[in-house]
Amino acid sequence: MSDSVITEPAPDVVDEHPAQHAGDDHGHDDHAHGGHHSSLGLSNNKLAMWLFLGSECLLFGGLISTYMLYRNRHSAELGPDQLWDIPFTSASSFVLLTSSLTMVLAVSAANRKDLRNTKIFLGVTALLGGLFVAGQIYEFTTFYREGLGFTTSLFSSSFFTLTGFHGVHVSIGIIMLVATIGMIQKEKISGDKAEAVEMVGLYWHFVDIVWIIIFTLVYLIPA
Amino acid sequence: MTDTLETTTAHDDKHDNHHGPTDKQFIAIFFFLAAITAVEVLVSYVDIGPAFLPVLLGLMIVKFFTVVWYFMHIKFDHQLFGRLFYIGLGLAVAVYVAMLSTFQFFAG
Secondary structure, three states: OEEEEOOOOOHHHOOOOHHHHHOOOOOOHHHHOOOOEOOOOOEHHHHHHHHHHHHHHHHHHHHHHHHHHHOOOOOOOOOHHHHOOHHHHHHHHHHHHHHHHHHHHHHHHHHOOOHHHHHHHHHHHHHHHHHHHHHHHHHHHHHHHOOOOOOOOHHHHHHHHHHHHHHHHHHHHHHHHHHHHHHHHOOOOOOOHHHHHHHHHHHHHHHHHHHHHHHHHHHHOOO | OOEEEOOOOHHHHHHHHHHOOOHHHHHHHHHHHHHHHHHHHHHHHOOOHHHHHHHHHHHHHHHHHHHHHHHOOOOOOOHHHHHHHHHHHHHHHHHHHHHHHHOOOOOO
């Protein structure tokens, strides 16, 4: 059966762990049916992902702080006032924000075991991520043509390092999205597909919240 | 592969209500975030005096936690997941505020 709407629960979507849900006020860990669980009954994969994201805060905290420290260390001709294109960066921010919506809709579809819409939303998220990275490449190229290289000043080094690291994270996220679509398509995901999609979603949203900070501190607040 | 839609089951309604926002609520949250982004950009163009920095930082924090709580589902998940993240976030803020203070970043 393809792309049809079922009005009654199929046998394979009936709650498999009603007892677990009954006493679980927070309980979202029922996604992890197929994965390993900690002694608390939580998904080890999810615990590891949140721990990883916590550690990523330290990485980006260091990069953002370094930029804040060196943002005034540039020549009079090649500083943020001369280079920033706020309308363009705002559009990029909107693209990444929209990708967060499509990502959360992919997770929601995966929770409903709606694989068709899961793949569609994951694909749209990857496309929007690609658009954001393309915008960043365009921005870097423009800055370079105007004379701002990686070693031009402390400002340029810290700016390219910060936004470059973020761009690499977005690119890795796109690879994760495309890989997840492929693995769903070929049924290569052992265990719960919803949890696999949720892991990618957590990473993707983290990339979005880092950009929320970069957009405000780097682009909108003048030195 | 079977691509099955089960969007209208009673089970799913119960599932959504129990575990967090529905798709419509996610879309509403997105428009809220987009509106905040528009206000941020607007604020960066108009002169609002000494309120400029607090307003922009406030809007940034609202956007940040809206994504973390709702899109990353931390508000509806087990507390341990949130604690792991907040420990990393808190540590990062503390370490780098201390570092910037050492370099007298806030003095000027």
